[in-house]
Amino acid sequence: MNGLWKAAIATTALIAVALTGCASGGSDDTADDVRELVVGAADPVPDLTPGRQSNVYGLMMSVFSPLTFIDVEGELEYVAAESVESDDKVTWTITLRPDWTFHDGTPVTAQDYVDSWNAVALGTNAFANSGQLASIVGYTDLNPAEGEPTTDEMSGLQVVDDHVFTVTLTHADSQFPVQLSQAQTAFYPMPQSAFDDLAAYGKKPIGNGPLALTTEWVEGEPLVAERFDDYKGTESTVDKITWVPYSDRLTAYTDALAGNLDLSAVPATRALQVSSDFDEENIYSFSAPGMNFLGIPYWDDRFSDIRVRQAISMAIDRDAINEAIYGGLNKPATAWTPAVMPGNPDGVCGKYCEYDPDAAAALLQEAGGFDGELTIHFPGGAGHEDLFNAIANSLRQNLGIEAVARPSVGWAEFGEARNTQTLDGPFFSRWGALYPSQQSTLRAMFSSAPVCKNCGGALSPDVDAALTQADLTGGEDGTAYGQVQKILAQNFPIVPLFDESYNYVTSDRIEKLTASGVGEPILTEIVLTDD
Amino acid sequence: MWRFLARRLLELVVVFIGVTFVIYCAVFLLPGDPIEALGGDRPLPESVQQQLREQYGLDQPIWQQYVNYLGGLFQGDLGTTFTGQSVSEQMANRWPTTITLALTAWVLTVLISVVLGLVAGLRQGSAIDRSVLLGTIIAESVPVFVMGITAQYVFGIMLKWTPIAGIGDGWPRAFILPALIIAIYGLAGVSRLMRGSVIDTMQSDFVRTLRAKGLARRSIVGLHVTRNAAAPVVNVLAIQLGSLLGGTVVIEAIFNINGVGQLLYKAIQDQEGTLVVGVATTLVLIFLITNVVVDVISSLLDPRIRND
Numbered sequence: 001m002n003g004l005w006k007a008a009i010a011t012t013a014l015i016a017v018a019l020t021g022c023a024s025g026g027s028d029d030t031a032d033d034v035r036e037l038v039v040g041a042a043d044p045v046p047d048l049t050p051g052r053q054s055n056v057y058g059l060m061m062s063v064f065s066p067l068t069f070i071d072v073e074g075e076l077e078y079v080a081a082e083s084v085e086s087d088d089k090v091t092w093t094i095t096l097r098p099d100w101t102f103h104d105g106t107p108v109t110a111q112d113y114v115d116s117w118n119a120v121a122l123g124t125n126a127f128a129n130s131g132q133l134a135s136i137v138g139y140t141d142l143n144p145a146e147g148e149p150t151t152d153e154m155s156g157l158q159v160v161d162d163h164v165f166t167v168t169l170t171h172a173d174s175q176f177p178v179q180l181s182q183a184q185t186a187f188y189p190m191p192q193s194a195f196d197d198l199a200a201y202g203k204k205p206i207g208n209g210p211l212a213l214t215t216e217w218v219e220g221e222p223l224v225a226e227r228f229d230d231y232k233g234t235e236s237t238v239d240k241i242t243w244v245p246y247s248d249r250l251t252a253y254t255d256a257l258a259g260n261l262d263l264s265a266v267p268a269t270r271a272l273q274v275s276s277d278f279d280e281e282n283i284y285s286f287s288a289p290g291m292n293f294l295g296i297p298y299w300d301d302r303f304s305d306i307r308v309r310q311a312i313s314m315a316i317d318r319d320a321i322n323e324a325i326y327g328g329l330n331k332p333a334t335a336w337t338p339a340v341m342p343g344n345p346d347g348v349c350g351k352y353c354e355y356d357p358d359a360a361a362a363l364l365q366e367a368g369g370f371d372g373e374l375t376i377h378f379p380g381g382a383g384h385e386d387l388f389n390a391i392a393n394s395l396r397q398n399l400g401i402e403a404v405a406r407p408s409v410g411w412a413e414f415g416e417a418r419n420t421q422t423l424d425g426p427f428f429s430r431w432g433a434l435y436p437s438q439q440s441t442l443r444a445m446f447s448s449a450p451v452c453k454n455c456g457g458a459l460s461p462d463v464d465a466a467l468t469q470a471d472l473t474g475g476e477d478g479t480a481y482g483q484v485q486k487i488l489a490q491n492f493p494i495v496p497l498f499d500e501s502y503n504y505v506t507s508d509r510i511e512k513l514t515a516s517g518v519g520e521p522i523l524t525e526i527v528l529t530d531d
Numbered sequence: 532m533w534r535f536l537a538r539r540l541l542e543l544v545v546v547f548i549g550v551t552f553v554i555y556c557a558v559f560l561l562p563g564d565p566i567e568a569l570g571g572d573r574p575l576p577e578s579v580q581q582q583l584r585e586q587y588g589l590d591q592p593i594w595q596q597y598v599n600y601l602g603g604l605f606q607g608d609l610g611t612t613f614t615g616q617s618v619s620e621q622m623a624n625r626w627p628t629t630i631t632l633a634l635t636a637w638v639l640t641v642l643i644s645v646v647l648g649l650v651a652g653l654r655q656g657s658a659i660d661r662s663v664l665l666g667t668i669i670a671e672s673v674p675v676f677v678m679g680i681t682a683q684y685v686f687g688i689m690l691k692w693t694p695i696a697g698i699g700d701g702w703p704r705a706f707i708l709p710a711l712i713i714a715i716y717g718l719a720g721v722s723r724l725m726r727g728s729v730i731d732t733m734q735s736d737f738v739r740t741l742r743a744k745g746l747a748r749r750s751i752v753g754l755h756v757t758r759n760a761a762a763p764v765v766n767v768l769a770i771q772l773g774s775l776l777g778g779t780v781v782i783e784a785i786f787n788i789n790g791v792g793q794l795l796y797k798a799i800q801d802q803e804g805t806l807v808v809g810v811a812t813t814l815v816l817i818f819l820i821t822n823v824v825v826d827v828i829s830s831l832l833d834p835r836i837r838n839d
Contacts, residue, residue: 054573123578123579123582126582128570128575128579143576143579199615220624220789247789248784250785251784251785251786254684254687254696257688381800408562409563410563411568411572412565414563415563416563417563432573451573452574453574
């Protein structure tokens, strides 16, 4: 019997040793002299070419510098460009700052920009971000509807000299300088060495930004970038950043809680808990140019009466849902684009975006009520369950409609059903703008050639005309787009829900985190505690 | 013996072709279009989608796609993902991690459940016996992600004994906690089996003889009972090694371990057909091969099995 107990104790001891014995070899990454940060990142798409990446914006904005930059106030600044000018808003002249170099030492020239944009736009390259260049003349030649492209250069791009080139657009667009800003990575320049082997370039892109990558992308391994000494723009406040990829955002958050990360995004499932997990000064909530909506199946007659759509909107208690699900971090929508957009017509939705269950029920009654069950569709597994269940509850309680929320298996199923108009009820709809202009959201969702098919509800020719007018007359202040939203308010095609926020937690090493105009923190401007 | 082995290997080939075809069809019959879904809520331009479909042969009928896939397979080419990564490279990067994790979990299952089973079996009906049963069943009924996240908080954040995410700290530090959690889910079954086996063995004739000979209880248990009682348990444990490899999906996600489980999960989510088929087929193969090996080992241990 004693032998047995010894065996049991020995096993336990063995495990305990394995657990604690190695603990001494733990983290030692807090060197005093190097100003270094370790941040959590999404698992990157396995190609970091700026024309292809879609989820490592923080890294992109550190390794590359955009032509223009929109700050948190919505003001436009010039970074790699000295100026972006046009007389007619069709042909734009971009003048680069002189003496800028890529991390490999070669000068950044107008030719590099033109070559890079052509490579991103070329249909046969199949780069994910190529759509950002779609309004340049010649884009369609590189992306023909049938067959192979006959050219690999967009005719709308002309090099004037080493530092000047012109861009001709298919139609007048006042927002072009805004489109060149930080998150539209398709507009980033690549050095000539990239074009020899784009696949190799994508593993370790050479940029023109304040930090230069020192490691190559390897599946599941951290990426490291260090200060680029010859950078001509605003110097980085940190010397070195390590991006640790996490396939689950919750794990990154937990790792930040354990003190292993200096910066991590807060996953939606922790929005309510974050204030008890972290000190207040280590939590940051940035307004983002993203917004979600309740899409309306305009192919279903039951929703054709505007009063039905307005009643649904008024029956949703956005404030209560915001508190209960997002910990108050998001913002109830009052317009069809997020409030962070320059010149946003806040409140244009009026009383129809305010919670009023009695008025909602009366309005629905007036419209003749609602027949049958109402199923709200949303993509499953993306953290939207609570939101759409809450909305279904509101509609049941306040309007007496038999409403249920139904998740799809994943994006693929949901996307196809929406594109083919087979959804039989209201649905998840969202646009995350990559440049802070109302134009982005309005164009992507409500124009007659939307990027997001069927997202914005029935199309109205008025919207198209008003959008074109605003593109022509508008300025960077964005007020011209208010007119488009007035038309949306009159037609009420879909129900605005929430302006999104991007939320972050930091370690005590970070004194201050500043946001840019797209809701992402500016990593190279982080103020460290020991400053 | 050789005929036995040849037959099992032939079965392997048949199962292999059947499994790849069924999985291939299953993935491609899933609702929705994987290329459309690549961009999530920011859809890719039409021309880009068209190009990708052509590139990956998605515009061809499914039988043609499967034939192409098999053709590549016989040339040792497992295909590429929709983002252009080689499937074989992906698996080569991740199998070592998952195998390390599964083996660690397996060794923990063996150690803990054999000890628990012995203790419970030797003290049949005692408080210890009952608490072993109750404890293992309670542990097994906790959902795996609850157990995982709680363990992260307790051992990673409060006690700071183990890392929470990734395998940067290497073996064993980074593997011990996830492996322990995986192991817990095998404890109830295996320790019960061991307990039963111990009770049977303790009542068998040869043990009575040994006792009659006046051999010390310590030697009886340590030398004779443990070895004999372990025989049936070995079978189960070996089969469990196969299922452990497939059972790491949730744990790998919670602990951010870049293993095959996570690869498979993401591949199914993104409808990456070639990747799903590649990973799933390797899993099935490992399971089948483990079974063959178990059969061979059992037949070596117990000549009676060989006689068929």
